[in-house]
Amino acid sequence: MTNWTGRTAVEIAAAVREKRATPREVVAEHLARIERLDGRVGAFRVVRAQAALAEADEVAARGDLAELPLAGVPVAVKDNLAVRGESNRIGSAATPDTPADHDHVTVARLRAAGAVVVGLTNVPELCVFGTSEGVHGTARNPWDTSRSAGGSSGGSAAAVAAGLVPIALGNDGMGSLRIPAANCGLVTIKPGHGVVPAGIGEGDWFGMSENGPLATTVEDARLMLSVLAGTDAVRPHEPASRKVAVSLRSPLAGVTISKPYAEATREAAGVLAKAGHQIRRADPPYPLSLSFTSLAHWTAGTAVDARDYDPRLLTRRTRVHAAVGRRFVGRVTSGDSREQLRRTLEPFFAEHDVVLTPALARRSPKAVAWHERGWLRNVLADTNYSPLTPPWNLTGWPALAVPFGSLPSGAPCAVQLAGRPGSEAVLLELAEQVEKLRPWQRTAPID
Numbered sequence: 001m002t003n004w005t006g007r008t009a010v011e012i013a014a015a016v017r018e019k020r021a022t023p024r025e026v027v028a029e030h031l032a033r034i035e036r037l038d039g040r041v042g043a044f045r046v047v048r049a050q051a052a053l054a055e056a057d058e059v060a061a062r063g064d065l066a067e068l069p070l071a072g073v074p075v076a077v078k079d080n081l082a083v084r085g086e087s088n089r090i091g092s093a094a095t096p097d098t099p100a101d102h103d104h105v106t107v108a109r110l111r112a113a114g115a116v117v118v119g120l121t122n123v124p125e126l127c128v129f130g131t132s133e134g135v136h137g138t139a140r141n142p143w144d145t146s147r148s149a150g151g152s153s154g155g156s157a158a159a160v161a162a163g164l165v166p167i168a169l170g171n172d173g174m175g176s177l178r179i180p181a182a183n184c185g186l187v188t189i190k191p192g193h194g195v196v197p198a199g200i201g202e203g204d205w206f207g208m209s210e211n212g213p214l215a216t217t218v219e220d221a222r223l224m225l226s227v228l229a230g231t232d233a234v235r236p237h238e239p240a241s242r243k244v245a246v247s248l249r250s251p252l253a254g255v256t257i258s259k260p261y262a263e264a265t266r267e268a269a270g271v272l273a274k275a276g277h278q279i280r281r282a283d284p285p286y287p288l289s290l291s292f293t294s295l296a297h298w299t300a301g302t303a304v305d306a307r308d309y310d311p312r313l314l315t316r317r318t319r320v321h322a323a324v325g326r327r328f329v330g331r332v333t334s335g336d337s338r339e340q341l342r343r344t345l346e347p348f349f350a351e352h353d354v355v356l357t358p359a360l361a362r363r364s365p366k367a368v369a370w371h372e373r374g375w376l377r378n379v380l381a382d383t384n385y386s387p388l389t390p391p392w393n394l395t396g397w398p399a400l401a402v403p404f405g406s407l408p409s410g411a412p413c414a415v416q417l418a419g420r421p422g423s424e425a426v427l428l429e430l431a432e433q434v435e436k437l438r439p440w441q442r443t444a445p446i447d
Contacts, residue, residue, distance in 0.1 A: 005033045006443060009073045009166040009220045013114065016072035017065060023056035023072030027116050030074040034118070034164045037446060040145055043159035045079050045136045046086060047119040055116045068114030069227060075110055076159040076168040078152075079120040079136075080127050080200060081211070083107055091123040091134045091152075094313035105197045106169060106211045106228050113227045118165060121155025125318045125371060127171075128152065128302050130179050130382035131364065134315070134371045141183050141364060142444035143411040148364045150180030150386075153214065157184040160214050163443040167224050171200050173209035174298050175389025178401040178416060181214055182359035185403045185412030185440060187221040187431060188214050192421050193396035196228045202308075205301035206332055208393040216442035218402070218432040225424070234425045239433065242426065244272055245282040245352040250361060252291045252387035261358035264405045264413040268434060269356055275433045284348050284355055286391065293337045294390040295379075299325030300332045320375035338394050345395060349420040354430060357388050359401045359414035392418045400427040403440040412440065 004012055004026045015021040031049050038044055048055075052074070059065065059072055077083055080090045082100040084107075089095045103111065111117065122139040124132050132139035132154025139154035141147045142162035149158040153170025157180030160168045170177045172190040181188035189212055196211045198204040213224035225234050246269045248262050273279045287293075302318065303325030311319055331337075348355075362385045370378055392399035399418040407413050415434075417427045 004029050006163050007166060008217050009070060009215065010223060012073050012166060013069060013071045017068065021072065023059045023116060024053060026072045027052050027056040027074050027118065030118060030165055037162055038164060040140070040446070041142050041158050041162045041164070042137045042139050043076070043121055043155045043162065043164055044119040045089060045122050045155065048086065048117060051085065052116050052118045059114050059116060062114070065114070069223060070110060071114035073115045073167065074118045074165045075115040076119055076121050076156050076165045077107055077117055078156045078170045079123050080171070081107055081169065083117055083120060086120055089136060090127060091125040091136060092309065092314065093135045094309035104199060109227055109230060110169065121159055121168065123153070123155060124151045125315055126302060126305050127173070127176060128318060128321055129370065129378055130175070130386050131370045132180070133367065133369060138367055140367045141411060142446045143185060144409055146367060147183070147411070148367045150183040150364050152176040154180045156214050157181055157186055160184070160186055160216060161444050162446050166216065167220055168214045169211065170214050171209055171211045172393065173200070173205040173301060174294070174393050175386050177212050177214065178359060178389050178399060179386045181401045182414035183364045183411070185414070185444070186214050186216060187218050187402050188212060189221055189225060189400040189424060189427060190392065190398060191225065191229065191424055192398040195424060196225070201305045203304060206297060206335070207396065208297060208301070218428055218435050222428050234428060239429055242277045242353040242430065243351070244269070244277050244279050245284070245348070245355045246279060247283045247355055247357050249283040249286070250387045251286040251391050252294065252383060253288055255361055255384055255387040257358050258362040260407050260413055261360055261362065265356060265358045265415050268404045268415045271434055271437045272356070272430065275437065280352070282352065285344055287341065287344060290341070290391065293341065293394060296328040297332050297394065300328040301325065303329055315371045317371060317373065317375045317378050341391070342395050353426060354417055354419045354423065357416045357418070359388065359416040361385055361387055363407055363409065363411065388416055397421055398424045398427055400431055402431040402434055404434065404438060
């Protein structure tokens with residue numbers, strides 16, 4: 001009997017299209033793995049066991065089965081995107097337990113492509129913080145369950161890294177795809193603004209939030225991004241020599257990069273040089289004001305999202321975050337600071353195609369009840385380990401995280417690639433070359 005857990009989405013879809021596997025057997029095997037392992041990982045808020053099997057049978061009966069790019073592929077969905085028939089709790093006790101009457105457009109596109117939604121994944125309250133825990137559960141890193149999977153797409157990343165699903169859907173407003181992907185040894189890409197439909201809360205955090213894939217291979221990430229975007233614009237093309245800037249500087253003043261992440265970045269630069277790219281040490285001209293700009297947008301986004309909920313039911317860290325953000329809503333709505341940042345960075349990207357940086361500054365915090373701790377403690381913990389992701393949300397430009405090497409604990413390390421608007425295919429091309437020359441273990445040894 002073939003075991004379909006641990007296989008890539010590309011492999012599973014090909015087997016289902018060719019009738020070497022049925023959607024039901026693929027989904028059933030993944031549901032069994034979820035039942036066996038998720039108690040230790042905490043990836044899922046809700047598992048749709050019976051509904052997913054029924055969905056699998058519907059996929060098997062489709063007349064266009066042989067053409068479906070994600071035929072029978074189990075997928076997990078972050079719990080801030082609507083899944084028809086399921087409530088959307090966004091990690092909070094303040095949200096209503098009311099089933100959605102429609103799918104979010106990204107979920108609808110995945111299902112149209114043949115994917116089967118097996119469950120909704122854990123997030124921090126209102127998807128605010130860089131660790132994923134709260135009243136609905138704690139998402140742990142499958143490589144080291146004493147550590148957080150990261151946030152806010154932590155449950156989705158944990159599900160993929162543990163082999164509970166081959167791919168998952170998440171989103172990224174200040175690093176919420178790249179942070180957990182880096183912690184959990186996954187590939188992800190935050191697409192540039194407008195590539196994938198957003199529709200994440202009210203206003204998408206002023207247009208900074210983007211939906212994207214979490215996967216164990218670049219090929220799976222590219223396939224899922226193509227489905228989400230509804231285009232083949234990210235298809236592979238002939239490799240070319242790129243001008244790659246290598247930067248070890250934190251964009252946020254006062255935050256340092258730990259030795260493992262700095263060394264991983266230097267080694268990744270060497271790999272890209274071996275692949276024929278032009279490598280140069282150069283730091284983007286991050287303004288000193290970037291720390292303030294990031295905090296203002298981060299908190300203001302939460303202030304807007306929190307308007308819909310009873311503050312008495314929100315945790316204290318969320319209430320304080322929203323209260324701070326209310327002071328900035330008017331200022332950030334204009335978009336002036338983001339436009340200024342784009343203008344500041346454009347000359348750098350006229351000279352360089354891509355910038356290579358560490359994905360994180362250090363490993364993720366312990367998997368503890370961060371939602372019961374104070375606001376400042378949360379903000380400092382998140383900022384000190386993940387300062388490198390916010391600039392690319394503020395600009396609205398694409399950025400990708402790819403595994404590279406390992407930490408002293410044995411958990412994965414990672415680097416980040418960011419580029420100018422429209423460079424998604426270039427970032428994926430470079431990541432694929434890294435994968436070919438420095439392959440990684442795709443799932444955690446959690447069995």
